Amino acid sequence: MKTTYREALNQALKEEMRRDDRVFLIGEDVAYYQGAFKVSKGFLEEFGSSRVVDTPITELGFTGLAIGAAMAGLRPVVEVMTFNFALLAMDQVVNNAAKIRYMSGGQLSVPIVIRGPGSAARQLGAQHSQSLEAWFCHVPGLKVVAPATPFDAKGLIKSAIRDENPVIFLEAQLLYPVQGEVGDDDYTIPLGVAEVKRPGTDVTLIAYSKMLLVALEAAGKLAQEGIQAEVIDPRTLRPLDLATLATSAKKTGKVVIVEEGSRRAIKFLSIWRLSTLSVSGRSAGQVFVIARSETTKQSHETKDEIAAFPVVARNDTIRHIRRIGGE
Amino acid sequence: MERAHLLHLYTQMLLIRRFEERTAEMYALGKIGGFCHLYIGEEAVAVGAVDALRPDDYVFSAYRDHGHCLARGSDPKRVMAELFGRSTGLCKGKGGSMHLVDAERRFMGGYAIVGGHLPLAAGVAFAVKYRGGDQVVLCFFGEGAVPSGACHETLNLAALWGLPVLFLCENNRYGMGTPVERAVALYADVAQNAAAYGIEAGRVDGMEVLAVREAVGKALEQVRTRKRPYFLEAVTYRFLGHSMADPAHGHYRTKAEVDEAKKRDPLLLLRTRMLGERLATEADFKRIEQEVAQIVREAVEFADASPAPPVTALEDDVYA
Numbered sequence: 001m002k003t004t005y006r007e008a009l010n011q012a013l014k015e016e017m018r019r020d021d022r023v024f025l026i027g028e029d030v031a032y033y034q035g036a037f038k039v040s041k042g043f044l045e046e047f048g049s050s051r052v053v054d055t056p057i058t059e060l061g062f063t064g065l066a067i068g069a070a071m072a073g074l075r076p077v078v079e080v081m082t083f084n085f086a087l088l089a090m091d092q093v094v095n096n097a098a099k100i101r102y103m104s105g106g107q108l109s110v111p112i113v114i115r116g117p118g119s120a121a122r123q124l125g126a127q128h129s130q131s132l133e134a135w136f137c138h139v140p141g142l143k144v145v146a147p148a149t150p151f152d153a154k155g156l157i158k159s160a161i162r163d164e165n166p167v168i169f170l171e172a173q174l175l176y177p178v179q180g181e182v183g184d185d186d187y188t189i190p191l192g193v194a195e196v197k198r199p200g201t202d203v204t205l206i207a208y209s210k211m212l213l214v215a216l217e218a219a220g221k222l223a224q225e226g227i228q229a230e231v232i233d234p235r236t237l238r239p240l241d242l243a244t245l246a247t248s249a250k251k252t253g254k255v256v257i258v259e260e261g262s263r264r265a266i267k268f269l270s271i272w273r274l275s276t277l278s279v280s281g282r283s284a285g286q287v288f289v290i291a292r293s294e295t296t297k298q299s300h301e302t303k304d305e306i307a308a309f310p311v312v313a314r315n316d317t318i319r320h321i322r323r324i325g326g327e
Numbered sequence: 328m329e330r331a332h333l334l335h336l337y338t339q340m341l342l343i344r345r346f347e348e349r350t351a352e353m354y355a356l357g358k359i360g361g362f363c364h365l366y367i368g369e370e371a372v373a374v375g376a377v378d379a380l381r382p383d384d385y386v387f388s389a390y391r392d393h394g395h396c397l398a399r400g401s402d403p404k405r406v407m408a409e410l411f412g413r414s415t416g417l418c419k420g421k422g423g424s425m426h427l428v429d430a431e432r433r434f435m436g437g438y439a440i441v442g443g444h445l446p447l448a449a450g451v452a453f454a455v456k457y458r459g460g461d462q463v464v465l466c467f468f469g470e471g472a473v474p475s476g477a478c479h480e481t482l483n484l485a486a487l488w489g490l491p492v493l494f495l496c497e498n499n500r501y502g503m504g505t506p507v508e509r510a511v512a513l514y515a516d517v518a519q520n521a522a523a524y525g526i527e528a529g530r531v532d533g534m535e536v537l538a539v540r541e542a543v544g545k546a547l548e549q550v551r552t553r554k555r556p557y558f559l560e561a562v563t564y565r566f567l568g569h570s571m572a573d574p575a576h577g578h579y580r581t582k583a584e585v586d587e588a589k590k591r592d593p594l595l596l597l598r599t600r601m602l603g604e605r606l607a608t609e610a611d612f613k614r615i616e617q618e619v620a621q622i623v624r625e626a627v628e629f630a631d632a633s634p635a636p637p638v639t640a641l642e643d644d645v646y647a
Contacts, residue, residue, distance in 0.1 A: 024457070050457065055484075056480075056483065056484070056487070058480040058483070058484070060446065060476060060477055060480055061446050061449075061477070061480025061481055061483070061484050062446075062480075062484065063446070064443070064445070064446020064447055064449075064450065064477065064480075064481070065446045065447075065449045065450040065453055065481070065484055066450060067446070067447055067450055068446060068447035068448060068449060068450015068451045068452075068453065068454070069450040069451070069453045069454045069457070070450070071435060071447065071450065071451060072385075072450070072451040072454035072455070073454060074453075074454045074457060091440055091443055091477075092443065092446060095438075095440050095443060096438070096443060096444075096447060100436070101644050101645070101646075101647065102421055102644045102645050103418060103421060103422045103426040103428065103436070104418050104421075104422060104426070104428035104430065104436060104644075105416070105417070105418035105419035105420075105421045105422065105428070105644060106419070106643070106644040107418065107428050107429075107430035108428060108430055108435070108436070109647060140645050141645055141646065143646075163647075164647030165646050165647050
């Protein structure tokens, strides 16, 4: 069945809430407004206001509250309207959610999912156009997931909800309307498993979330020029399936990471470890990064955004890959 | 209150006092390291408040948490072993002084980011309400947490959603070295901060264990039956420094002030009262002193004889 990324999440969350009455959704405008991006459309009607909880605009307070609810055995799904606002809850995520299991010697558990759109969309200005996954990936105790397709979004959010650990689940505003095939059945996709999205032999493209679409489009164009790019989506950024990435790197000897975060932030993601990794004695070869420009001031002018973020329309994206892949 | 119950409260307070004194000694000997905050002077608050709870209620504390944990009935041996960082500690040596947890007794932990545990307490209360239970959450925190955003966001949510939390503010006058009047706008009546959210609020003498027991008992009854939060300010005093790193008095308060406060030592107040009302004799207190000394001695011996966690346990419990 073909559906949108938004609808896939809607279905998966509904199915999980029907399956397990400990699961509840909490966040700003998730109930009556049906979600800022309509992911929770129809939830209030089906589950009622005790399980679909509108909050005041207080990320610290309601994220912390949800962590406490998880400690007491519930399985909260926190919707942050965008991850920019999750920064207000950073202390709760880093010092409480991520550490309570460890500090208690395993006595307490925090099975929580914190989800919402990360990264840039269009013309939203500097405070709404950032990719913060490197921050979250830096914290032991958190898992970080960033699906690119409706199929993956559905399977991964289910695994995230059933996981005993706190999971940061990064969606993307520009992905919500994107269509794709989604299974009708109750399937899950394990966290920490990458997928080869397009096989190839000449160069490895690693991309997650909406950069996967950029990488696949680039791979299609490169194929017309005789360059066979292998495209891999890690899907989960922590724990990272380095083995699958390394296998491809070993095969092609050339890796291009297409990443929407700032150019320096990529170094905090484990993907960068590929640059020093040797597989069965053979180096993964050179690793190149195509990332966001270092500017932190995103203009709201569209042409400047095209200059700042990796998009296929920008000629140098494909030129970079062509140069690396064709070497 | 019956004689046996009063003696029990006295014993609990004395246990905390002597435990903390030995903790200071062990710290000086290098057996305990890191940040360590003692509860001496404030015993009546933890003991009086926890005494009013049911076993299935929940308790949260901040970083000065040894007293609350012991008052909740945790094994002093395992508490001391945790302070020593040993594998037999409550948290296998992974929590330490500021992060004691005893889930079996629903002691949900000590937290060391000021104000950061208040939302957690509200969250446990949310879960209680979600399931239709009648447990309550007792959340201790210092007056230093009151001006924090975490505190105000939590008070608003708890009032808004009718969450069964007793917010118990231990006003010991100082957030480290800053007195309450230089930190909290409504310092003269700290509970007014909660009244602003429509939360019923009260104030109690935190040096009188019986006053605390009565005030908390009444407050909990309201929280449990009316399903509304309550904010209680317990006015108390810390006899020692903020942590093991500073003296009892120094630049921020005088020796005369500390000495004056010690005249209202919670142990002394209860003891004087019981002797005056002929509810106990000097022989009773001598016996309790010996019993407590034995418990604390055994706690230190147990901790000292326990092994450190193996290096292989370093990454245990980071993930499930």
